[in-house]
Amino acid sequence: MNPSMAGSLAEPDYLNHETTVRSWLLTRDHKRIGVMFLVLVIFALLLGGTFAMLLRIELLTPGPTIMGPMTYNRVFTLHGVTMVWLFMIPAIPSAFGNFVLPLMLGAKEVAFPRLNLASVYIYAAGAALTLFGMVWSGADTGWTFYTPYSTTSPTAVTPILLGVFIIGFSTIITGLNFITTTHTLRAPGMHWSRIPLFVWAIYGTSVIQVVATPVLAMVLVLVALERVAGVGIFDPTRGGDPVLFQHMFWFYSHPAVYIMVLPAMGVISEVVCAFSRKNIFGYRMIAASTFGIAFVGFFSWGHHMFVSGQSTFGSGIFGVLSMLVAIFTAIKIFNWVATMYGGAIDLKVPLLYVLGFIFLLTFGGMTGVAVATTSLDVHWHDTYFIVAHFHYIMVGSVLMAFLAALHYWWPKMFGRLFPERWAFVAACTIIFGFIVTFLPQFLLGNMGMPRRYYQYPSEMQWLNVLSTAGASLLAFGFGLIGIYLLWSLRYGKVSPASPWGSRGYEWFSASPPGPHNFREPPRFEREVHDYTVSEAPHVY
Amino acid sequence: MAEHGRKSVWGYVGIWGVLVVLTVATWLLGTRGHLGSWSLPVAMGIAVGKTALVAMFFMHLVEQPGARRVVFPVSALFLALLLGVSLVEAMTRVRMARPDGPKALEPARPASTRTAPPGSPTRWMGH
Ligand code: HEM
Ligand SMILES: [Cu+2]
Numbered sequence: 001m002n003p004s005m006a007g008s009l010a011e012p013d014y015l016n017h018e019t020t021v022r023s024w025l026l027t028r029d030h031k032r033i034g035v036m037f038l039v040l041v042i043f044a045l046l047l048g049g050t051f052a053m054l055l056r057i058e059l060l061t062p063g064p065t066i067m068g069p070m071t072y073n074r075v076f077t078l079h080g081v082t083m084v085w086l087f088m089i090p091a092i093p094s095a096f097g098n099f100v101l102p103l104m105l106g107a108k109e110v111a112f113p114r115l116n117l118a119s120v121y122i123y124a125a126g127a128a129l130t131l132f133g134m135v136w137s138g139a140d141t142g143w144t145f146y147t148p149y150s151t152t153s154p155t156a157v158t159p160i161l162l163g164v165f166i167i168g169f170s171t172i173i174t175g176l177n178f179i180t181t182t183h184t185l186r187a188p189g190m191h192w193s194r195i196p197l198f199v200w201a202i203y204g205t206s207v208i209q210v211v212a213t214p215v216l217a218m219v220l221v222l223v224a225l226e227r228v229a230g231v232g233i234f235d236p237t238r239g240g241d242p243v244l245f246q247h248m249f250w251f252y253s254h255p256a257v258y259i260m261v262l263p264a265m266g267v268i269s270e271v272v273c274a275f276s277r278k279n280i281f282g283y284r285m286i287a288a289s290t291f292g293i294a295f296v297g298f299f300s301w302g303h304h305m306f307v308s309g310q311s312t313f314g315s316g317i318f319g320v321l322s323m324l325v326a327i328f329t330a331i332k333i334f335n336w337v338a339t340m341y342g343g344a345i346d347l348k349v350p351l352l353y354v355l356g357f358i359f360l361l362t363f364g365g366m367t368g369v370a371v372a373t374t375s376l377d378v379h380w381h382d383t384y385f386i387v388a389h390f391h392y393i394m395v396g397s398v399l400m401a402f403l404a405a406l407h408y409w410w411p412k413m414f415g416r417l418f419p420e421r422w423a424f425v426a427a428c429t430i431i432f433g434f435i436v437t438f439l440p441q442f443l444l445g446n447m448g449m450p451r452r453y454y455q456y457p458s459e460m461q462w463l464n465v466l467s468t469a470g471a472s473l474l475a476f477g478f479g480l481i482g483i484y485l486l487w488s489l490r491y492g493k494v495s496p497a498s499p500w501g502s503r504g505y506e507w508f509s510a511s512p513p514g515p516h517n518f519r520e521p522p523r524f525e526r527e528v529h530d531y532t533v534s535e536a537p538h539v540y
Numbered sequence: 541m542a543e544h545g546r547k548s549v550w551g552y553v554g555i556w557g558v559l560v561v562l563t564v565a566t567w568l569l570g571t572r573g574h575l576g577s578w579s580l581p582v583a584m585g586i587a588v589g590k591t592a593l594v595a596m597f598f599m600h601l602v603e604q605p606g607a608r609r610v611v612f613p614v615s616a617l618f619l620a621l622l623l624g625v626s627l628v629e630a631m632t633r634v635r636m637a638r639p640d641g642p643k644a645l646e647p648a649r650p651a652s653t654r655t656a657p658p659g660s661p662t663r664w665m666g667h
Contacts (some may be wrong), residue, residue, distance in 0.1 A: 211614070
């Protein structure tokens with residue numbers, strides 16, 4: 001055996017030191033919990049993706065194609081609910097945050113391991129209730145559950161609402177766990193100015209999760225109460241105010257878009273360093289802009305309500321405040337590009353996704369500023385332009401970062417290398433497929449095609465066909481990734497402790513790490529991602 | 541946190557006394573105070589003060605180091621942000637351009653669906 005592998009296979013690792021089903025189901029190991037979350041969220045992604053393909057097939061022709069209007073309404077709701085609540089929000093923090101955050105801090109565990117396990121089951125219970133609602137009769141409100149329709153819709157809105165409500169607790173617990181771990185369990189040498197940027201990103205995200213999620217919980221319960229008990233909170237015929245729902249919903253859900261994108265930005269900050277062989281340019285600015293985004297994210301929720309009867313005064317203020325986010329995002333983009341500038345770029349698959357991320361985030365963010373302009377949004381609101389805007393960020397950026405993380409940390413998690421060439425093909429297919437899917441949607445929206453309709457005028461068909469073709473490419477790319485990753489679990493080359501030559505702190509442990517992460521307490525004596533030294537990091 | 545020393549019981553009794561006084565004050569102001577539209581904000585203000593006392597002394601926040609003490613005011617601030625901004629928005633809404641319609645149709649339309657004129661208290665609390 002090659003000596004560099006000694007650390008990775010000779011001793012039992014977290015995967016094989018115990019192998020019973022029970023040892024998985026009752027584990028308190030953050031790494032196993034991360035893996036369980038990874039499996040669950042990938043399942044959600046598959047489900048949401050299936051709904052997405054059904055939508056795109058329906059939109060292949062201007063008239064009815066494979067379903068009627070009521071079914072269409074249900075399918076787009078299920079797509080949104082699954083993707084946003086079951087996949088996007090938990091994905092990066094719960095799966096990769098759980099796995100690598102303690103490793104990066106040099107900790108043996110998270111602060112509350114039992115709560116951490118509970119969060120898996122709470123997520124699973126919430127997801128099960130949501131799925132039950134979907135099977136029972138679905139829902140047709142869209143993922144946003146807007147009142148007053150959601151209080152009167154005859155579909156199974158209540159179980160889905162309550163499922164999302166329960167998932168919120170999982171989010172809160174995970175957030176608390178990460179905040180406490182970061183404060184209390186850092187290894188010697190890890191002062192605040194050395195904390196890896198991925199940890200900063202997860203920390204900022206956790207603060208948002210803890211502060212904002214209760215508001216979502218509250219508003220969902222209020223809708224459920226109004227449905228079940230007829231309390232008049234949002235229904236105007238009972239003296240309620242439907243716009244109040246939107247205030248409370250977006251008070252959570254706008255910051256929630258940063259719950260999705262901040263962890264993604266954290267992944268990018270790590271990967272960009274590892275494959276440019278340079279420490280990050282502007283560490284402090286990136287960390288600070290994370291909190292800038294988290295902070296101003298709380299002041300812009302009203303940009304979703306420009307045409308909901310919100311006061312023009314409110315719209316003006318919210319429009320201006322929304323644009324501030326662009327400044328902090330631009331700081332990050334500038335610093336990533338500056339990190340690559342003059343670096344020894346190694347164009348491996350994770351970096352390819354990072355390039356896709358930076359390009360698509362810029363596009364998505366700039367259209368965000370455009371739709372935050374009240375006068376423009378009157379035209380674009382509720383058209384495919386908005387659909388394209390947020391898919392550029394949620395799919396184009398967050399999903400790219402998810403895939404970057406999946407590839408970058410795959411050897412860390414499972415100790416195997418994936419076939420590079422296939423991964424390269426898949427990455428190119430996905431980035432190209434993404435652009436073909438969503439670029440036409442900007443044009444469609446600008447032509448006036450409304451979102452959430454199953455029919456459209458026939459002169460819009462060619463753009464819709466393009467979009468569906470792109471979606472098929474995306475599906476193909478995902479299928480490919482699924483196949484080669486599963487293949488690599490068994491047949492992939494065994495990975496050395498640090499296959500990418502990364503100096504990130506999480507690579508100071510074996511790959512895959514032992515059950516207690518490190519054999520001896522690690523010491524972090526250099527800056528994270530210090531490539532000025534030539535020897536590989538010591539494996540603790 | 542067992543180590544916060546022997547605290548005199550009388551401190552807690554004193555705080556309790558203050559809470560009782562504030563409760564009575566709320567009731568008196570509400571029933572005899574004739575504060576009109578101010579009665580709600582005043583009552584809420586007193587309630588916030590009482591909550592702060594409970595959190596600080598009975599939940600021992602005053603004895604905590606800085607980082608943990610921040611949690612309470614930050615949560616209060618976020619709540620204030622949500623409520624404050626939503627109310628400012630609701631107060632600055634324009635009256636619907638749609639006229640109330642022919643008088644003959646009025647009875648069929650529940651009063652609660654009509655937009656009250658700006659400044660009317662029903663725009664805050666409903667009917
Ligand atoms: C960074 C990550 C972002 C994500 C994940 C995101 C996500 C979303 C989503 C999901 C929606 C549609 C909500 C719905 O279903 O109604 C949306 C709409 C909107 N976004 Fe973003 N967004 C992001 C960034 C931005 C930025 C930076 C801005 C402004 C500077 C912005 C401004 C808007 C506006 C104004 C709307 C409402 C448009 C309308 O409904 O007419 N977004 N975004
Ligand atoms: Cu928003």
